[in-house]
Ligand SMILES: Cc1cc2nc3c(=O)[nH]c(=O)nc-3n(C[C@H](O)[C@H](O)[C@H](O)COP(=O)(O)OP(=O)(O)OC[C@H]3O[C@@H](n4cnc5c(N)ncnc54)[C@H](O)[C@@H]3O)c2cc1C
């Protein structure tokens with residue numbers, strides 16, 4: 001691993017534990033009722049639901065275990081690290097799958113030359129041990145920044161915590177504007193599950209009574225700081241709302257989970273919250289499921305395909321390649337639940353080829369892999385809020401999320417240029433690194449003083465817009481390129497359409513308009529769209545519906561073609577609205593598991 | 605040096621968490637503490653002692669000591685730049701060192717003294733010239749270039765803190781060097797203990813039972829922004 005002992009924590013214990021666990025679980029260790037693939041938001045919730053219902057479940061996780069106490073270095077100061085948490089070129093991990101965690105990316109390496117067109121590279125010493133090495137996990141096709149974390153808990157170890165419900169505007173989007181199709185059910189169907197997720201996992205926020213972002217069952221909300229209150233007042237006059245962030249974080253504590261404590265406001269959650277106030281799948285779901293005695297966990301287990309039981313025509317189980325030993329093993333169970341993350345679950349199905357399913361399992365419609373969607377991002381604006389220019393800094397970031405400006409386009413009005421809409425996330429005040437310093441002209445004492453002067457007054461917002469679900473935006477398996485374990489790589493066929501480009505333009509315009517209304521100084525607008533994939537909110541590719549010719553799964557996320565295979569992640573989602581995906585993955589998965597529990601109960 | 609490891613561990617204990625192992629080795633921490641201590645000699649990886657002194661003078665001119673806090677020199681930004689250089693790719697290292705050499709040569713041409721021996725006034729005059737582009741009005745961007753990034757090549761993969769060898773050099777060498785060095789200085793200074801704690805007086809990364817930002821949110825007049833509580 002690390003060549004420099006000061007760069008990283010020592011992972012020897014957790015690596016050893018992972019190998020020991022993997023070796024201890026063989027196909028003969030069963031029987032299991034169900035196999036769950038993956039342990040992120042989807043796999044974690046699936047395993048938790050099944051284990052708590054007394055169902056024997058095997059969780060197959062491609063990555064290693066995570067030692068949350070040591071790996072979540074929540075409060076480490078940059079100056080505790082000689083490189084200030086940046087990685088030297090040979091240590092970087094999150095390469096092609098770009099994401100700006102800390103600051104502008106590090107590193108280049110000749111082996112990445114062929115990928116240069118794809119993306120700029122990022123990486124820092126907090127997340128590099130979780131995200132995949134692109135050399136082992138190549139992708140092909142059109143540029144797509146596919147961020148993947150192969151470790152217990154997946155991307156929930158460092159997700160952004162913004163926890164928003166889908167609402168009627170998403171479920172019935174097609175009825176409102178005539179594009180594509182509605183979800184097979186409405187908000188009322190999912191609402192009870194969102195409620196249960198809120199109570200089980202804890203979410204902080206305020207009740208606002210907005211259809212675009214329906215209210216949940218909230219714990220103590222995180223307040224707004226001065227510049228945000230000022231901005232809120234200004235945009236309220238335009239009929240827009242700035243509301244406190246809704247965070248997948250427990251502020252009042254959750255019942256019956258010894259791995260979690262309530263939020264103490266350090267504001268360092270993206271490195272993993274070491275006290276478990278943030279929802280991370282390991283502490284929130286996987287460890288409690290394990291404690292039930294009904295869950296077996298096998299790390300280092302890469303699912304390559306779901307195999308068919310020729311006698312019944314149903315799935316027989318999951319073929320696994322051990323990530324370390326490369327041993328191939330077939331694990332059997334009555335049902336298979338895929339929660340490897342939208343694109344990896346779809347990839348497994350595409351790779352599950354048999355004479356009966358020559359184009360992949362569940363693909364009789366030919367739509368497996370189609371309708372890839374996410375959120376387009378990039379347009380953003382910033383400025384300084386006059387009421388805080390030149391004041392002493394206050395504690396402005398001691399909370400897990402900044403505020404949220406819910407979608408205001410195509411809610412009651414109709415925009416002439418585009419359908420659907422976008423929301424903004426952002427906020428301001430002083431934070432650890434004075435990002436505005438890079439834009440301050442000059443040098444010397446005057447420069448230094450002006451960095452301080454504007455430090456508490458910073459404010460910025462960035463948009464997240466709906467990407468229309470379109471059939472031609474899809475993934476397939478690459479014919480020649482394979483990953484380090486011989487599994488065909490994902491090939492992207494994905495482009496933004498005119499609707500996204502026009503919406504992005506409007507994002508930049510409204511960001512500008514609102515900053516002006518707030519009287520912000522030195523307004524800067526960046527209208528540039530970020531590359532596809534940047535939102536890390538991928539959905540679709542195995543969409544649900546009642547018509548087996550027009551969808552891959554039924555309304556319970558079960559393959560039309562093979563009824564004992566379920567999808568627990570965002571692959572069945574029909575459209576993604578502007579909402580961050582995770583809370584909906586959790587609610588949908590709970591609903592799917594309730595259906596599965598009932599099936600298992602009535603079948604035996 | 606403050607010992608945040610201890611603070612954090614103690615704090616976690618108070619919260620009922622089990623003891624943590626340090627994530628930096630003791631040796632690593634100790635070495636870093638030495639570098640942070642003002643007068644410890646630098647352990648140079650790339651820069652010669654002369655170059656180091658030049659860089660030290662330059663970064664201190666960019667972020668100097670003032671009445672509130674020490675500057676980039678005491679924050680050991682030159683050491684940080686040396687570390688960045690040691691891990692940068694050869695072309696980038698070469699480009700940056702060429703810039704350093706050129707700025708020093710410019711000082712000699714204009715003032716018959718290298719950077720380290722310039723008076724404050726001379727240094728200011730020199731840096732004012734090479735940073736003038738920052739406030740010059742920029743030509744409006746060509747709207748034809750404002751296209752979605754479906755096909756557009758992405759920024760190249762170098763550590764852009766010290767500059768970017770793959771970007772077309774739009775500026776003269778001295779200006780480009782100033783821009784790159786200023787960026788690295790900003791990063792090095794404001795990630796240092798001096799920058800964060802003494803200069804910015806950053807208040808976060810601590811335990812707060814309940815976050816209160818603007819005090820009007822809890823029904824009081826706010827002393828920080830002057831907003832009045834709603835009656
Ligand atoms: C930096 C960042 C910020 C984010 N911010 C937000 C936010 O604010 N709000 C929000 O809602 N969402 C956010 N997200 C997205 C969020 O993390 C994901 O929506 C969520 O984690 C998806 O859960 P998942 O279970 O589908 O996939 P993942 O969390 O990716 O988990 C997938 C798991 O499956 C495993 N796996 C993959 N392939 C295989 C295989 N073949 N065999 C076995 N196991 C496999 C992986 O190792 C992994 O553990 C963010 C993500 C990132 C990275």
Ligand code: SF4
Nearest residue numbers: 263264266267269273
């Ligand atoms: S702010 Fe709250 S959720 Fe975030 S790291 Fe601190 S305690 Fe955890």
